[in-house]
Amino acid sequence: MTAHMTPQPPPVTAQEQDDDLGRVPFVYQNALPGRVVFAMPAGRAVLAEAERCGAGRVLVASGRSLARMAGGPLQQVERELGKRHVGTIATMRGHTPREDVLEIAEAMRRARADLLVAVGGGSVIDGCKAALMCQWMDVRDVAAVDALLDATAISPPASPVRMVSVSTTLSGAEFTAVAGVTELATKAKQIFRHELLVARTAILDPAATRMTPIDLLLSTGMRSVDHAVEAFCSPSANPVTDLHALQGWRLLHDGLRAIRSHPDRGGPRARSQLGMWQAISALSTGAGSGASHGIGYAIGATFDVAHGHTSCAMLPAVLRWNASVNAARQQQLSAAVGRPDVPAAMLIAELVASLGLPGRLRDLGIGRGDFREIARRSLGYAPVLANPRPIAREADVLEILELAL
Structure with a gap:
């Protein structure tokens, strides 16, 4: 309900993008395979x-x-x-x-x-x-x-x-x-x-x-979606990492759905591999991850939950929590897949549902009784501290976990 009612910013114009391009210097760190x-x-x-x-x-x-x-x-x-x-x-x-x-x-x-x-x-x-x-x-x-x-x-x-x-x-x-x-x-x-x-x-x-269980393959694909989305929203993103992130997001958005619909076809798998490559390239060359990754580390290691599943539950919640500081940025993610009027958090949640993956913490066996321990551990992970909307206390993490429940 909250996501439906969140006002959306006007589209970013080409002039605004050009102005932004020369606004901040950056270093592109090439840390990819040879x-x-x-x-x-x-x-x-x-x-x-x-x-x-x-x-x-x-x-x-x-x-x-x-x-x-x-x-x-x-x-x-x-x-x-x-x-x-x-x-x-x-x-x-x-x-x-x-x-x-x-x-x-x-x-x-x-x-x-x-x-x-x-x-x-x-x-x-x-x-x-x-x-x-x-x-x-x-x-x-x-x-x-x-x-x-x-x-x-x-x-x-x-x-x-x-x-x-x-x-x-x-x-x-x-x-x-x-x-x-x-x-x-x-x-x-x-x-x-x-x-x-x-x-x-x-x-x-x-x-x-091809021999990887389809749910495992798709959930790791959602982890790559998390890479692309958090890299694009990162305060340390730059115009080149943006290219990687947006292309990765587009390829994965369509490729993962096609794998679910046509698991015997090689094309969707190839497209998703290319998307994974581009998404992680954004993180490897200068952009950072955020609270979805960091809270996911805490949940995964403590409760033995696969990181692909933590991304399914946490990424929409983190986007909703961050929207007060980067709604325009999130709107570009929606526009990149042809749905500029739909909040990015809703798009991610729809994608998770279409893939038949668990989309809420309760689906992963995580309840409010676990939240304090998750919040305490989360503050020890660097991506949480690098989140676009600053996270300074356990209460902030608890708010995000409630959105993900």
Whole structure:
């Protein structure tokens, strides 16, 4: 009801856009993979990349579900690598626990791997990125991982082992130089950073997503929508990140619906992969995320909720809460998909419903009794503190959680 009654600003004119373009200086930080291989069969692409970089001992890392899928992308990669394949570790769990990261790093040491290939979604890819750091710095103990939180303390060897990724979801983790890892003892999501964590090559094969459960694929697509929308609304957005964000939003808005309607067609999957790529590029090159991401970290790590699902519930609520400070910006998101008169929060909620995904916190088993703990934890995450409408106290987070309930 509130979203229906929110007055919409007049459309932004071309002159206003031009005036805004030269208003604020910015730095475009290119932190993306050196190469993206698109629409080539994943196994063949991995072999070509191993040959290109001279890797002769390739370790493959994945999760338990992909290991059980006979004939899936994991097995295709293993088969194509042939003698270069020195082992597979498929033990990564959701939310990337430290313990699983250390297992990958130890497997790399045992195999004397000179290339790591991540096959899977965001948890696997983030786990491989963090494992690289542990291998570079010879970290072998759960407590010792704390030292890696300081990026200035990380000194990779002269020729560090790097990662190639094969994405089976739409999370976009391979396009960032950060890794989100969960400390199980505290149920806290921690962020590790280094410029060499980003995949040296990101392989986007639409066919590699075909065995991914459709709800999982679509929910990770909503995580990418969250990337695009929060990047566009970020106070640190600039004209170039805007191009990435708006294109990602358009492609995902249409592509995800088409996947739901036509799951057997490859075109919508390819379009959504392109959208994911553009959406995360906005975050990787200068724009920031906001409260939907930060509160989602708190919910996901504490209550074991997939981040795609936290985005479904939190993004519309955060947009509604932020509308008092960036309604004009949000209106541009609506205009980008041809519906300038509909509030962006409503558009996102409609998209979530059309995909058959849970759109409220109560659908995720989260109730008011959990709100205080979520609010307390949320204030410890940087994206919450970088939200367009400042969040300074737990009461602010509680207001947003009520909107999401």
